[in-house]
Amino acid sequence: MNAKRPAAETLPDFQKITLKEKVHEYDDVYTFTFTPSKEVIYTPGDAIHLRADTMKEGSGRRAKKMSFASSPSDIDIVFSMRIRGDSAYKRALGLLEVGEETSMFKSNGSFHLPTDEKHVVMLAAGVGVTPFVSILSSLEQVEQDIKLIYVSGKDFLFQDILTNPVFNQQKVSRDEFRESLLETIEGGDDNFYMISGGEGFIRDSLAILQDAGIDESRFLLDQFTGYENWS
Numbered sequence: 342m343n344a345k346r347p348a349a350e351t352l353p354d355f356q357k358i359t360l361k362e363k364v365h366e367y368d369d370v371y372t373f374t375f376t377p378s379k380e381v382i383y384t385p386g387d388a389i390h391l392r393a394d395t396m397k398e399g400s401g402r403r404a405k406k407m408s409f410a411s412s413p414s415d416i417d418i419v420f421s422m423r424i425r426g427d428s429a430y431k432r433a434l435g436l437l438e439v440g441e442e443t444s445m446f447k448s449n450g451s452f453h454l455p456t457d458e459k460h461v462v463m464l465a466a467g468v469g470v471t472p473f474v475s476i477l478s479s480l481e482q483v484e485q486d487i488k489l490i491y492v493s494g495k496d497f498l499f500q501d502i503l504t505n506p507v508f509n510q511q512k513v514s515r516d517e518f519r520e521s522l523l524e525t526i527e528g529g530d531d532n533f534y535m536i537s538g539g540e541g542f543i544r545d546s547l548a549i550l551q552d553a554g555i556d557e558s559r560f561l562l563d564q565f566t567g568y569e570n571w572s
């Protein structure tokens with residue numbers, strides 16, 4: 342039996358949000374800051390359904406999952422994404438002007454920092470870095486050994502937060518990624534791996550980890566569906 346999905350507006354965490362700032366980062370990558378109309382409850386690493394209210398019904402899904410790049414202690418919320426011209430959803434978001442409203446609902450996720458792991462390796466590609474930005478900017482004290490291997494074909498996002506010596510950020514090109522990950526694997530038997538990015542990045546990272554004999558209980562994935570490549 343097909344249960345009808347409840348209207349987004351009836352969900353307890355549905356709310357209107359107002360665009361405060363839109364920054365063109367590089368290529369087709371943009372960062373959006375929104376001011377919510379009420380407190381947003383989420384855990385660092387979570388995603389929410391961000392709806393493009395101005396998008397016409399019938400031209401595809403109007404709400405898609407976006408990972409918070411902000412920390413729950415911030416008043417505003419932040420998302421980064423690629424604005425592809427052939428996505429009606431992204432076109433509508435890209436045309437939003439500062440001061441205009443859209444909406445969001447149903448935050449969830451399980452991509453959370455395991456606090457009982459001593460050595461955590463975060464692997465991110467492109468906009469896949471956003472959940473890590475949320476996690477790292479929310480830490481009051483860094484008691485774990487955290488290394489972020491961040492792959493980008495061009496620029497690196499959120500460097501004001503990520504260039505912090507308490508977490509070891511390694512910025513690499515796509516060609517350098519494999520070697521960098523292999524070195525990290527060799528350097529730590531008890532590493533726990535968190536991986537975030539497009540489907541291609543998740544697949545390629547898993548292949549390297551599995552070839553190196555890392556058990557699947559030692560990794561946690563956040564797959565940005567809709568990005569076939571590395572994001």
Ligand SMILES: Cc1cc2nc3c(=O)[nH]c(=O)nc-3n(C[C@H](O)[C@H](O)[C@H](O)COP(=O)(O)OP(=O)(O)OC[C@H]3O[C@@H](n4cnc5c(N)ncnc54)[C@H](O)[C@@H]3O)c2cc1C
Nearest residue numbers: 388405406407408421422423425427428430565566567569
């Ligand atoms: C937990 C989670 C967190 C996420 N967090 C983020 C985030 O922080 N930022 C973010 O940007 N995304 C995030 N995503 C992905 C997001 O939900 C969207 O799926 C993604 O941004 C792509 O949306 P789109 O409208 O650009 O693509 P869509 O138009 O939905 O396209 C989806 C797929 O169809 C293909 N496609 C569509 N049109 C064409 C075409 N004309 N020719 C060829 N191929 C085509 C695309 O290549 C892609 O594979 C997240 C997803 C999940 C599950």
